[in-house]
Amino acid sequence: GQNIDQPTEMTATEGAIVQINCTYQTSGFNGLFWYQQHAGEAPTFLSYNVLDGLEEKGRFSSFLSRSKGYSYLLLKELQMKDSASYLCAVRSNTGKLIFGQGTTLQVKP
Amino acid sequence: NAGVMQNPRHLVRRRGQEARLRCSPMKGHSHVYWYRQLPEEGLKFMVYLQKENIIDESGMPKERFSAEFPKEGPSILRIQQVVRGDSAAYFCASSRAGVGTDTQYFGPGTRLTVL
Numbered sequence: 001g002q003n004i005d006q007p008t009e010m011t012a013t014e015g016a017i018v019q020i021n022c023t024y025q026t027s028g029f030n031g032l033f034w035y036q037q038h039a040g041e042a043p044t045f046l047s048y049n050v051l052d053g054l055e056e057k058g059r060f061s062s063f064l065s066r067s068k069g070y071s072y073l074l075l076k077e078l079q080m081k082d083s084a085s086y087l088c089a090v091r092s093n094t095g096k097l098i099f100g101q102g103t104t105l106q107v108k109p
Numbered sequence: 110n111a112g113v114m115q116n117p118r119h120l121v122r123r124r125g126q127e128a129r130l131r132c133s134p135m136k137g138h139s140h141v142y143w144y145r146q147l148p149e150e151g152l153k154f155m156v157y158l159q160k161e162n163i164i165d166e167s168g169m170p171k172e173r174f175s176a177e178f179p180k181e182g183p184s185i186l187r188i189q190q191v192v193r194g195d196s197a198a199y200f201c202a203s204s205r206a207g208v209g210t211d212t213q214y215f216g217p218g219t220r221l222t223v224l
Contacts, residue, residue, distance in 0.1 A: 033212070033213075035215075041217070041218075042113075042200060042215040042216060042217045042218055043152070043200070043215045044215070045212050045213075045214060048212060087151070087152065089152075094157070094164070094165045095140070095142075095157055095164070095165070095204075096142065096154040096157055096165055096167075096168070097142070097144070097152075097154060097202075097213060098154065099144075099151045099152040099153070099154075100151060101150070101151040102151055
């Protein structure tokens, strides 16, 4: 079966660091993606991991452990505009993305 | 550099009517994916197409839904005899290739409301 789990909601303070976890159990694996989605808008690509380890991109970093079926997205120096949903998605061997429910992050002043 | 284009952005239909949703991929992309997002739910894969071919339709409902990506023109997702439960945001994504390291980039979506 296909199962991707993320926390439903998180709250953090402006300027802080937040880590959003994602665990997955899928029948195939061809990379893990993180997208950001503001309410009523399209998902926008944040990061991609296919090998174990940390990928850093400015204020955003993503980590993958394939043996543990685990990833996290790290957001540093949080800004109010980072309030959004963060979607974890596994790409199957056929190319389709399998999404988790998404984590709604609220950044407070 | 135009991104993925979808139209219409909003579509209202009455029960029993047909809905046609269009998607033009990014320039240079020949792979198109359709996803549906029901209210308060995550994105669910529907269908994956290349030009003139359906590669994976494992997420498509068996009845009333069809998709195509002709040699010329946009990809079309067609829903016949719409019902209230079809109300959702329908997103199209495109990529240069289907596997490997290629990222899927999403369009702005079509929000379908069935009255």
